[in-house]
Amino acid sequence: MASEKLSVAQANLKIALWNAEAEAFTSSHFYEWLQDMGLPEEVVTRLHELVSHTMKLGEKVIAIGKVVLVKIIAFVQAHPFLVVGAGVGAVVGAAIYSMVVSIPFLGQLLEPIARALGFGAVFTGAVVGHGLDKRFKDVGQNIVEIANEFFKLIADVLSAVSYQIVLA
């Protein structure tokens, strides 16, 4: 089932599964994982604040913050060599920007984390890579491309149901 062919009902099932998975983890689980990643305390605190963010999808409450955190942690886990080469800050930064660009309503949730990572205001499109390149020489655009591919499914799923979403 290719992600571009996702129907609304299929997207709803995906979100229900991601939500069930994310809700099984406690706030402390997330805090420990974020600490273990070796990120600065300010970034850990900002990322951990996502845990309490929810959204309404139709009649259901979805722990969107936890879902996003699971995806970020999975992205870091899936790319150990990228982390070694570019640093965990760059990898998390690329994840954040990729989601902000492809899922605009997440911008208000993720903007404080982008600022904590030292990227300032939210950029769009290719400027993201340029912004990362300024911080982490010559790797920005490549990491953003990898991140875009990784977060394509969540972007497709959320855009399929975006008309039903209300951020809490």
Add this chain to the structure above:
Amino acid sequence: MQEKKRSREDLLKAIERHEKNPGDRLTFLSDIGVISVGAVGAGAAAFAFGGTAATILFGLVTLPVAAPVTVVAGAAVLGGAAFLGVKRFFVDGTYQAGKREEMLRQLRDQLREVERKERQTSINEEDKTEFYSFLKKPLQLGLISVEDAQQTMEFVETGKMSISDAYKAIGEILSEAQGLPPS
């Protein structure tokens, strides 16, 4: 985040075997990957991000010792932000507010855990078997991916997802495929 991928045929065969022999739950759970995923609760964390993740992530903490220039430069940039965060944490009183918020979060986590356990014990095996049979049709028609079907069964089995939510989600997919309005 599942340990072993099953094919569509594997899952359909597992459901059919279970329909014929509902008493052999252990084989079924192993067939759909719930047992190998195993240890609900404490093990859930390890399952989601895997044993290797912990090693890699723990490894990252000591990484800058032998890190390339980019990592060191990145760490320096991030170090400034960290200092700012720590300062604000202690100076402007967010510490107490953060503590209260964390206690509330823990309370909510505990509540969810209790609800999950209640869900797990309130549904009998027959209900679950019926649901798995219901799942066969969308799986055969390719309306639901193997990964999603496997995860749905696993979450219903472990109480992470209520059986009514699962029915509703799968029912919506069937209604949509048949051009009917969602029930």
